[in-house]
Amino acid sequence: MKECLSSLSLLLSALLLTGSGRVAAQDTPSAVDFNSQIAPLLQQHCLECHGEMAQESNLRLDTFAGIAAGGKSPALVVPGSPDDSLLMIAIRYADESLQMPPEKKL
Numbered sequence: 001m002k003e004c005l006s007s008l009s010l011l012l013s014a015l016l017l018t019g020s021g022r023v024a025a026q027d028t029p030s031a032v033d034f035n036s037q038i039a040p041l042l043q044q045h046c047l048e049c050h051g052e053m054a055q056e057s058n059l060r061l062d063t064f065a066g067i068a069a070g071g072k073s074p075a076l077v078v079p080g081s082p083d084d085s086l087l088m089i090a091i092r093y094a095d096e097s098l099q100m101p102p103e104k105k106l
Contacts, residue, residue: 045101
């Protein structure tokens with residue numbers, strides 16, 4: 001599990017550190033700590049439906065391979081382009097038909 005979280009940390013940190021394109025070049029994004037900021041959110045809000053025991057929409061978020069493969073829709077993460085990443089679209093509630101987690105916006 002630690003290897004999975006390390007792989008996820010690299011992927012999600014790279015995605016989140018790229019910014020959204022709306023940030024001015026002189027603005028430096030703060031570093032994201034996967035273990036303290038990302039992993040707890042995945043554990044609390046995502047892994048019940050998209051983890052080892054269940055993979056709704058064929059999506060598994062507890063492994064790097066699962067994130068890289070995507071689910072029903074590939075390209076869950078578009079490195080360097082968070083606005084085009086399905087994961088970011090879903091958690092931002094940017095698309096009415098895809099809002100994750102479904103209970104409430106993070």
